[in-house]
Amino acid sequence: MTPSREFRFKYKNLPVFSGKMILNLLNSSTGFFKIDSSLGAKLREISVRILGDSIVFQTENFEIDVSRESISQIVKNPRRIYGLTKSGFLPLVLMDRDNKYYQLTLFEGCLTPTIEISGIHMHRTIVDPLFVDAKQKVLALKPKPKSEVLEICTGLGYSTYWLIRRKCHVISIEKSREVLELASWNPWSRHLKHVEILLGDATKVLQYLPDKRFSYVFHDPPRISIAPELYSSEFYSEIHRVMRPKGILFHYVGEPGKKRGKRYLRGVLRRLESAGFRILRYDARSRGITAVCIKR
Template identity: 40%
Template sequence: MYFITFREAKRLLLSKATRVNLDLRKTNRTWEIAREGDEFIFPDGTRVSKALIERIARDENSVYFIKNGVYKAAIAGEHFYKLVPTIPPTIEINGIRMHRTKGTNPLHDTKSKVNAVKPKEGETILDTCMGLGYTAIEAAKRGAYVITIEKDPNVIELAKINPWSRELFTGGRIQVIQGDAFEVVKKFNDETFDAIIHDPPRFSLAGQLYSEEFYRELFRILKPGGRLFHYVGNPGKKYRRKDLQRGVMERLRRAGFVGVKRVEEALGVVARKSEKRK
């Protein structure tokens, strides 16, 4: 499977034969694309018309993949899902991007969240809301074993397409569970995880994942001394003077967490479970 965005399409239109990257810049590798008349010939033999390449060159908000034809990396159902050609790609659901991209990129966004709990070699980490899996992959790269949960099968399908998500399914240190995190966490044993990274959809879409009831479950499954990072963002703060982080922090404390404080660079909150008394 090969990938093309507006960047590569524009390059193809500049020359009769050229080399371009076809893995969404996951690597620096390039592939040669031949041209015959008004057709471009991709490495698998797929012929793509100049008119279609011109159309892709004008579409700066989509990712296309080539596999015996040209397809948009998108899924239409109850919601509309698609990969967006940031580097690495983010996922967009009904026009809402799942990573911060203004002034940053999904990889830096991910690292800021993972750095908040500093996974260590041999630890077991829970990633409550997988998305494209960048958080789970980053934690696994640091030597942790990761369990990650994703509710939406359409998101999992886009992750399977996305080359930047490949380690989710091939790395051997990550277990993917399809299900609702609110229900899945109830099945874990007490004191299972060394750290939890909780990066839920916005409050309006998944309010139960911001509830004291859910936080009590996270507290239960954390080991003594375990760390939590909770991405909150700041929706409504600028214009409506709402402080969602403050409410989150209050509920975390009621659930038993200590050391609850804001992490401004990651737009979230950290907390921990106290060590057991001797």
């Protein structure tokens, strides 16, 4: 039995707002307006009527009248994302069996959200992690159209978006059901429905993938202190095994020397080389290494 399951990603297509946007509504005394309910993805607007103590939200599927009091009991964090259902606002926060908490957040000045796992955000909190950061990473790999790419660490699927744009066939591995559940609320992750997602720990899932299958591997792990197993010699050997000769690996490593010592990068390079990769370059824009898979 394989240690993963294919995850059927289904975009929820429900209204979502940042806490800041809802708190701004609470500050208005009266009025009728239309607001974007897709975190700037321009998928839909909904109508809002403010009538003294209650606020009426009219979506294409339902209407809900919520009191200011009940909104202010739920919506407290301006950064957090909240979904709107027929029962009211829902904070997009989940807890797993190990009490790790996951939340979708939109940082001040950012256009696309990130995901936080126990307080650590999984993207750089720059203006637009989807369109700036994820794009640079995929540009560093430059997979050929129609090639098969193994993506390790789906997250919100921002890098997946650019792999799909390059017309690649993507198989993506994500360990956390909670991450994928939150992604299903995120309008900027809706393209994940076009991808084969394997839900499971990549260190185990890879063992079940055939030898020499992929021309490209895109590896975007959390930092080494959180997921050391994704930087280990054993894992690099498994990546090497599933790659075709001359296949290209992109491996996000961050900015060694800034928060982490340069020794950390030397360790990564040494382990990659002994697993059978030849290092091509460190790309400062994407903060990742590219390496070619050598097979004799």
